[in-house]
Amino acid sequence: DILIEQTDPEIFAAIQAENKRQEQHIELIASENYASPAVMAAQGSQLTNKYAEGYPGRRYYGGCEHVDIAEQLAIDRIKTLFGAEAANVQPHCGASANEAVFLAFLKPGDTILGMSLAEGGHLTHGMSLNISGKWFNAVSYGLNDKEEIDYDAMERKAHETKPKLIIAGASAYSLKIDFERFAKVAKDVGAIFMVDIAHYSGLVVAGVYPNPVPFADVVTSTTHKSLRGPRGGIILMKAEHEKAINSAIFPGLQGGPLMHVIAAKAIAFKEAMAPEFKVYQKQVLRNADIIANTLIERGLRIVSGRTESHVMLVDLRAKGITGKEAEAVLGSAHMTINKNAIPNDPEKPMVTSGVRIGTPAMTTRGFKDEEARQTAMLIADVLDNPRDEANLAAVRAKVHALTTRFPVYS
Ligand code: PLP
Numbered sequence: 001d002i003l004i005e006q007t008d009p010e011i012f013a014a015i016q017a018e019n020k021r022q023e024q025h026i027e028l029i030a031s032e033n034y035a036s037p038a039v040m041a042a043q044g045s046q047l048t049n050k051y052a053e054g055y056p057g058r059r060y061y062g063g064c065e066h067v068d069i070a071e072q073l074a075i076d077r078i079k080t081l082f083g084a085e086a087a088n089v090q091p092h093c094g095a096s097a098n099e100a101v102f103l104a105f106l107k108p109g110d111t112i113l114g115m116s117l118a119e120g121g122h123l124t125h126g127m128s129l130n131i132s133g134k135w136f137n138a139v140s141y142g143l144n145d146k147e148e149i150d151y152d153a154m155e156r157k158a159h160e161t162k163p164k165l166i167i168a169g170a171s172a173y174s175l176k177i178d179f180e181r182f183a184k185v186a187k188d189v190g191a192i193f194m195v196d197i198a199h200y201s202g203l204v205v206a207g208v209y210p211n212p213v214p215f216a217d218v219v220t221s222t223t224h225k226s227l228r229g230p231r232g233g234i235i236l237m238k239a240e241h242e243k244a245i246n247s248a249i250f251p252g253l254q255g256g257p258l259m260h261v262i263a264a265k266a267i268a269f270k271e272a273m274a275p276e277f278k279v280y281q282k283q284v285l286r287n288a289d290i291i292a293n294t295l296i297e298r299g300l301r302i303v304s305g306r307t308e309s310h311v312m313l314v315d316l317r318a319k320g321i322t323g324k325e326a327e328a329v330l331g332s333a334h335m336t337i338n339k340n341a342i343p344n345d346p347e348k349p350m351v352t353s354g355v356r357i358g359t360p361a362m363t364t365r366g367f368k369d370e371e372a373r374q375t376a377m378l379i380a381d382v383l384d385n386p387r388d389e390a391n392l393a394a395v396r397a398k399v400h401a402l403t404t405r406f407p408v409y410s
Contacts, residue, residue: 023410024403025334026375027365030311030358031171031199033228034365034408035264036271042264043230051256055246070263077269081205082213084236089265090249090257091233094198094222098124099131100235101218104248105192106164108135113158113191114167115149116140119343120313122171122196139163143343147304149173151181158189168212169196169220172340172356174288174307176210183215195219200309202226202360205272206281209309217241226284226310226360229268230261280363284310287359287372294376300383303342303354311358315342319383323352329386330355333395334403335379366406374402 005012022034047067053060056068056075074089091097106112112132115121119142123130126138139161141154158166166189168182179195186193195212201221203209212219219236223229237245250257271277288307295314296302303313316326323339330337341347342354359367362375378395385391 019409023408024400025336026378026399026403027361028335028337028357028359028375029361030338030356031222031225032358033202033225033360035224035228035230035268037409038267039228039230039264039271042267043260045260045263047260047263048258050259052259053250053256055250067259067262070259070266071257074262074266074269077266077273078234078236081269081272082211082219082236084213084219085239086237086242086245088235088237088242088245088249089232089262090254091220091235092254092258092261093231094122094196094220094233095124096249096253097220097222097233097235098122098194098196100245100248100253101192101194101220102132102136102165103252104218104241104244106136109137110165111137111139111161111163112165112167113139113141113154113161113163115170115173116142118341118345119143120170120173121167122169122198125167125169125196137161143304147343148175149177151178154182155185158185158191162189163191165194166191167194167196168216169194169198169200171199172311172313174292174302174304174309174312176308177212179210179212179215186217192217196221198222199225199311202228202272202277203281203284203309206278208278208281208285218245223265223268226281227268227272228360228364229272230264232258232261232265234265283368284359284363286369287363287367288312288357290369290372291357291359291376291379294373295380298377298380298384300380310360311356313340313342314355314357315353316355316383317353319386321383321386322347323354324350325386326355326383329392330379330382333378333382333392334399335375335382335395337379365403365408371402371406374398 051061052064056072078087114125117127127133144150166186195216200209224231292302292307301315327339337355339352340356341352
């Protein structure tokens with residue numbers, strides 16, 4: 001810190017302010033978490049200086065003997081965690097992990113079938129402005145009238161459109177996904193089956209969410225969400241796809257791997273093997289369940305009626321407030337969430353009628369049942385009276401009282 005302060009006071013000030021925000025606010029963005037100090041330290045290590053194009057034992061640069069150890073540890077650990085036959089730990093992020101799968105299996109113009117962004121999917125699963133929607137013929141499935149994945153419609157569309165690739169996985173879907181059913185459909189139509197568990201991977205490792213690895217050809221994930229590692233991506237795959245995926249990542253899509261991040265991934269995977277990680281993930285689920293039920297008590301609607309994971313979508317229409325305004329007022333009360341479209345949302349994507357709430361970060365700082373309930377009550381207090389500055393100030397003070405009791409790093 002002293003070095004940054006001396007070298008670049010402006011960046012130092014921005015980092016300090018962000019540290020304060022992370023300590024003071026209740027972080028409820030479902031895709032965020034607090035990485036451990038060891039994970040962060042590895043990213044600030046000398047490994048950032050090393051070029052290592054290629055894979056352990058087969059590099060295009062000299063001097064890779066030590067980074068090889070780090071990458072092999074990351075590969076071995078993640079394979080063990082998920083029971084995977086093979087793994088690639090080099091994707092720079094979740095999006096590039098998904099792009100590597102496309103590059104390995106598809107040609108421009110091929111048909112892919114993924115979950116619609118508007119109903120909970122991710123933009124890399126076929127959204128029109130993303131490469132997945134621009135370069136491929138993207139067909140989508142969504143939810144039925146119970147706001148559960150419409151497996152029948154997905155199956156029908158698969159038979160009608162004969163996709164080369166079927167994608168399961170979501171960014172804003174609170175229920176368990178039936179990966180076995182997807183796998184059967186993919187087999188019936190001769191598609192490659194990919195699952196993107198970016199959101200759920202930490203839960204999967206702890207055994208509290210279904211593991212798609214036995215059913216899928218390839219499974220992609222980020223490492224920085226519920227898995228609580230550094231920002232980055234991974235790909236798990238059947239051994240038969242290892243060669244195609246590895247050459248899609250390098251030299252297909254990326255140059256030198258980020259060895260400091262890969263070392264941090266290895267550390268996070270070791271942390272995820274510890275018994276405490278399972279205890280943590282169980283509490284992530286409990287906290288989400290408590291928040292969902294408390295918000296229902298306070299007059300809000302949860303999309304799909306409940307959560308079976310770390311995440312939920314809240315329909316705000318009963319309170320007469322948009323997602324955009326809710327994000328702003330909750331932010332001013334120092335609770336960080338993101339606006340999110342709900343199924344059949346009448347508002348524009350930049351406005352929305354919903355917010356997405358997730359519990360991985362608050363649970364890392366030590367929030368348990370009581371604090372989860374308090375957090376939900378504070379959210380509802382804001383939404384009941386969003387334009388009253390005195391109300392927002394009162395909630396903010398209660399948020400600070402809570403977060404001061406549960407420091408993240410200090
Ligand atoms: N896949 C899913 C399901 C996601 O939710 C996300 C991120 O939100 C990604 C992929 C992309 O990850 P990244 O932001 O690391 O590219």
